[in-house]
Amino acid sequence: MWDCINDLLWNFARGQVFTVCMAINFSPTLVSLALCAVLMPIPSAQGAERDALTIYAGKISDVPAWHDLITAPQDAGFVDAYVAVAAASRELLSLRNDTWSIEAEGQVAYNFGDQDHWEFNVAGVPRWRSFPWNHRIETTLAFGLGLSWATEIPEMEVALEGESHRLLVYWVMELTLGPPKGRWAASMRLHHRSPAFGLFGDDGGMNAPSLGVRYLY
Numbered sequence: 001m002w003d004c005i006n007d008l009l010w011n012f013a014r015g016q017v018f019t020v021c022m023a024i025n026f027s028p029t030l031v032s033l034a035l036c037a038v039l040m041p042i043p044s045a046q047g048a049e050r051d052a053l054t055i056y057a058g059k060i061s062d063v064p065a066w067h068d069l070i071t072a073p074q075d076a077g078f079v080d081a082y083v084a085v086a087a088a089s090r091e092l093l094s095l096r097n098d099t100w101s102i103e104a105e106g107q108v109a110y111n112f113g114d115q116d117h118w119e120f121n122v123a124g125v126p127r128w129r130s131f132p133w134n135h136r137i138e139t140t141l142a143f144g145l146g147l148s149w150a151t152e153i154p155e156m157e158v159a160l161e162g163e164s165h166r167l168l169v170y171w172v173m174e175l176t177l178g179p180p181k182g183r184w185a186a187s188m189r190l191h192h193r194s195p196a197f198g199l200f201g202d203d204g205g206m207n208a209p210s211l212g213v214r215y216l217y
Helices: 002-024 028-039 155-161
Strands: 051-061 078-095 100-113 117-128 138-150 167-178 184-194 206-216
Touching: 051 184, 078 117, 078 155, 078 206, 100 138, 117 167, 138 184, 155 206
Parallel strands: none
Antiparallel strands: 051 078, 051 206, 078 100, 100 117, 117 138, 138 167, 167 184, 184 206
């Protein structure tokens, strides 16, 4: 079982790191922030409520399918469009001795570059917390599903997909890495808008591999 999980985490982390580094051209500022989040000694979050704030930024890819960013990140291309996101989350439920939890997350995102608009997202987020190496590097893996509302039809989504819509399905995949019991962690995310196989239209949406930091308070 752990071999499968290790493979999944490795493929996701490898794809995210590779594509994010390509997208930001190895920006020393963002990479340094992520490294500090993992390595810096920080106050313990033990006993604190798991409200969290995640700040991240990504660059939109031109790949036709989100899984291409994980399985073939070396082939990913990018357009001159970016997204910067502030995401606030609250843990609603902790299950199986804190093995996993369910969170509610709300986001405010600003799209800039070759498009200029705001985006508002809400999602339910199950988060898996139990990994055998957490005493060295605390790791979580999360997948969120909800809705995304753009203040205008995204120009880049139309350019990439032929059409798009203001309201689409939103999902996010996240891997966090941080010090044990710490408040800060590095966050690698795949930020995704989708018409959900025709539920919100025939085409549209985007994928943005992203890097940021997550703070528990």
